[in-house]
Amino acid sequence: MIAEIIAVGSEMLTPHRQDTNSLALTAELNQLGVQVAFKTIIGDSQKHLTGATLMALHRADIVVFSGGLGPTEDDLTRNAVAAALEKKLERDPKLVLALKQRFAARKQEMPEINLRQADVIEGAESLPNANGSAPGQFLDTVHNGYRKLLILLPGPPREQAPMFKEQCVPKLRALLPQRHIATRSLRIALAPESQIDARVSPIYKQYPDVDTTILFNQQGEIQLHFACSKPTQEEAEDRVEELAGKCAQELDDLVFAHEGESLEEVVLLMLGMRHLTLSTAESCTGGLVAERLTRIPGSSRAFLGGAVVYSDELKTRFANVPKNLIRTHGAVSREVAVSLAEGIRSTTGTDIGIGITGIAGPGGATLNKPVGRVYVALASAEGSEVQELNLTGERERVRWFSSQHALDMLRRHLM
Amino acid sequence: MIAEIIAVGSEMLTPHRQDTNSLALTAELNQLGVQVAFKTIIGDSQKHLTGATLMALHRADIVVFSGGLGPTEDDLTRNAVAAALEKKLERDPKLVLALKQRFAARKQEMPEINLRQADVIEGAESLPNANGSAPGQFLDTVHNGYRKLLILLPGPPREQAPMFKEQCVPKLRALLPQRHIATRSLRIALAPESQIDARVSPIYKQYPDVDTTILFNQQGEIQLHFACSKPTQEEAEDRVEELAGKCAQELDDLVFAHEGESLEEVVLLMLGMRHLTLSTAESCTGGLVAERLTRIPGSSRAFLGGAVVYSDELKTRFANVPKNLIRTHGAVSREVAVSLAEGIRSTTGTDIGIGITGIAGPGGATLNKPVGRVYVALASAEGSEVQELNLTGERERVRWFSSQHALDMLRRHLM
Incomplete structure (x- = not known):
């Protein structure tokens, strides 16, 4: 079974916004054994949307529409889908009542629109929306001799996600x-990307039934x-378990x-299991490691x-870094990281302390220390270790990879 | 002129990955006066890609392909586009030479594939790739009696972005x-969303020529x-300047x-202009304000x-919060935030100090203090101010909005 997701809304065709709902929809559909083979993003134009619907009906078995179910003239999904199917729209008196009640409960009058x-859409089932005013629709129909399932969902994630999960998934499963x-x-x-593939591809190639x-x-x-699909859940679980286990063993x-x-x-789980506490002293990462952990x-445990x-003053004040250590080796040095x-370990009284100092760029490079030079250190009761990194790329990348190395160093220490 | 962007790659149809290149492409196209009306995401299937190309040729004037230009059997963009146009693929001896040289420079032998x-593609111009092995292609052709521009770009952003900006934009402009x-x-x-629209819509409705x-x-x-398009740049600039100015005045x-x-x-610019320094003491935001600033x-200036x-111990150790203040009012309180x-202002010797304490959730709520209760305080030579927030939503949202309120509080203080 092949699905297409059509995200409707002109804002997703600007440089400022993009469709993200389709990721969660794809995860749910994959779990049902449905492959998403096409995604289309389209503006608030009935002509464009009708054309895209016809294309989707031609190439997919299931078409999921995201957005365009609001009350304004820009909300055209209902009309476009009905036009593509050459079906009528029918006003549902029960839905009219529910809408009126919704407004009455807020002491507002409902605008005619x-x-x-x-x-x-003629033949469709309406899907109640617990978190907004736009009901969804579910249609099981035949188009040009082929059976097609069409699902119309509201755009806001907090309306769409529960509607799809709670109402559509059970219907699709049936x-x-x-x-x-x-x-x-x-x-x-x-890890280097090429290395991983070289090590695991001889293993997974022996499992052609696992994707x-x-x-x-x-x-x-x-x-x-x-991912693996089998006649029984147990067979499927056994098969992925076996392959994942072999790959994990190879990659150690x-x-x-x-x-x-x-x-x-x-790392938080490992710390918790060993009843260990942690603190951080960050220079170039500016709190990123702390922010990621929290x-x-x-x-907080x-x-x-x-x-x-x-x-430099705060390195001394908060982490007791001797002033002359900074003078002798520079703030960006192995010694200052340690x-x-x-x-920080001793001022906070934690079991483990992490120290990071480096040059995130774009400024700050010296003759001996280029942008991307970062030192990451870990101190514990067993002593201290320090790693020199030479990272490439922009400021954001240097900062992120520094935090990534610090967390991975901690993980390896705890193993 | 209407454009369609087709992103090619099965990984973008999984729950784990999505197309992001189209945002930068859209920004460049908009600057040329080209509207992106359709985006399609499609897997590595020649049949699907050929069909999508035909649809794009039918509904758009410019079709930009992103990805699928690598050397493997999965890289099908060249073949699919040629098939849709019913044109031949011609092996370019100059490109063969360039590819061989590229491998030779790395002392590798080039695989046949x-x-x-x-x-x-017959009639297309090849676009050199300064950052990778896949050349792009630019084709100005006629399809079913209509002039069409087709652009094939490599998928990796650091190859695609410069190729489009430096080679395609000048060609399109001409x-x-x-x-x-x-x-x-x-x-x-x-600011509340509805309030903004209510205040500016009477203004921008008087400028129907500005989008x-x-x-x-x-x-x-x-x-x-x-955005505004006019016969001269000056007219266009004047018009958006005037409207933006009026809206800015209204919103103050x-x-x-x-x-x-x-x-x-x-806020960093404002601090710099006044030669003021800043420090932060963060509890529930866990370093997010520091991380955002850095x-x-x-x-660092x-x-x-x-x-x-x-x-609680670190609140006392690093920011001198009296132990009995925490005992009396609780760690999450107006008093502890101040x-x-x-x-932190006094221990660091900065002009301004920011303090944040709150309950980010999902745990930690008490009878009097629900999840989302956060106190944000600012201390300066003029004294201290504190704000009580009652935020809704998940942990990430509470933390982000707390940091947003702290930065906006600082901005207003500096005005």
Whole structure:
């Protein structure tokens, strides 16, 4: 079964905004065994939208529309889909009543134009919207001799996501051939891309029944995704489990997550299991490591805090870095990184301290120290370790990779 | 002139990855007076891609392809476009030579399959790629009696962006009717969306020749974009200048940027102009304010650093918050926020200190203090101010809006 997702809205054709709903829709559809083969983004034009609908009906079995169900004249999805199918729109008295009640509950009068939201394509089922005024629609129909499923969803994610998950997924599951799909993923930090593929491709090529995807991102992470469909769930689970296990064994400690956890979650979990506490003293990353860790709920159990020490004075004040150490070696040096890690560890009384100092650019380079030179240090009861990084790219990239190296250094220390 | 962008690559049809190149392409095309009316995302299937190309040739004047120009069997853009146009692919001996030299320079032998990258669609001009092995292609042709421009670009952003900007934009400018386009934008933080539209719509409706777009994002920011096309650049500039000026006057201090600057850039600029220094003591935001400020090159001139004080002990150690103040009022309180701001200001010796404490969730709520309750304080030589926030939404949203309020509070203080 092949699906097309059509995102409707002129704002998604500007340089400022893009469709993001389709990612969550794709995840749900894949779980049902449906492949998304086309995505179209289209403006608020009935002519364009009708044409795109006809194209989608021609090349896909399931067409999901996202957006264009509001009450204004720009909201044309209902009309365009009805036109493409050569079906009528019928005003549903029950929906009219529900809309009127919605406005009455807010002590507002309903503008006449909102009645458009009660228009349902002939033969379609209306989908109640718990989080907004636009009902969705679900249509199981025949077009040019082929069976087609059409789903119309409101655009705002907090309306669309629950409507699709709670109402459409069960309907699709009942209509589609029963499939049992198992998925696994492995996440890897900071490894050369070519090396990973060279090591795992001899393994996954022996599993032609498992769909293996290797994704490289710009943030120093590689993901291996495995998906398999079998007559029973157990067979599917066994098969992905076996392949994922072999790949994980081959890649050994490069793999930081076997269940899709983030690197932040993994290090916090490891700290928690060992009852260890952590603090950070960050110069060039400006708080990025602390910010990444504190994104995770419950991080306060292991991460107590730290300092952002952009100026030399604050390196001394908050992390006890001796003034003459900075004078002798420079603020960006192996010695100062270690001193930051040891100093923050002792001033905060944590088990582990992390220190980062470097040149994020674009300014700040010296003859001996180019942009991208960063030192990351870790101090613990067993002593200190420090790593010299020579990163390439823009300021944002240098900062991100510095934080990535710091978190991975911590992970390896905790292993 | 209407354009369609076709992004090619099966990875962009997974839940893990999406097309982002089209945003920069759209910005460049808009500057040429070309509207992007369609975006299609399609997998590595010659049948699907040929069909999508035919559809694009039917509905658009300019078709830009992004990706699928690599050397592997999955790279099908050249073949699919040639098939849709019913044109031949011709192997260009000059490109063959260039490819061989590229490999020779790296002391590698070129695999036979890489020769595919030297295949050029009949009549197309080849575009050299300074940052990779895949040349682009530019074709000015007639299809079914209509003139069509087709552009094939490599997928990686650092190859695509310079190729389009440096090679395609000049070609398009020479071919397209001469247009003079001026643009302006205003950025607004933390204002109710409906209020902004109500205040500016009576103004921009008097300028039907200026294209006005209001964009709301999920990050507490509203952007007003103005674009105008006139026979001369001066006329276009005058017109957007006049409208942007009137809207800015109406919105007064809600507008934080008139030239597209970010909120971080604006506050750092204001601090710099007044020769003031800043420090932060962050609890629930975990370093997010520091991290946002230090994204900006040169931020070290005004921002000296600060502390991430997740634990109560660190609030006392780094920002001198009296232990009994925390005992009496709780760590999440107006009093502790002020004490954090004043304490970090005095321990760091900066002109201004910012303190943030709150409950980001999902845990941590008490009977009197729900998730989303945050206190943001600012201390300066003139005294201290504090704001109570009651934010809704997930942890990430609470943290982001807290940082947004802190930066906007600082901006207003500096005005």
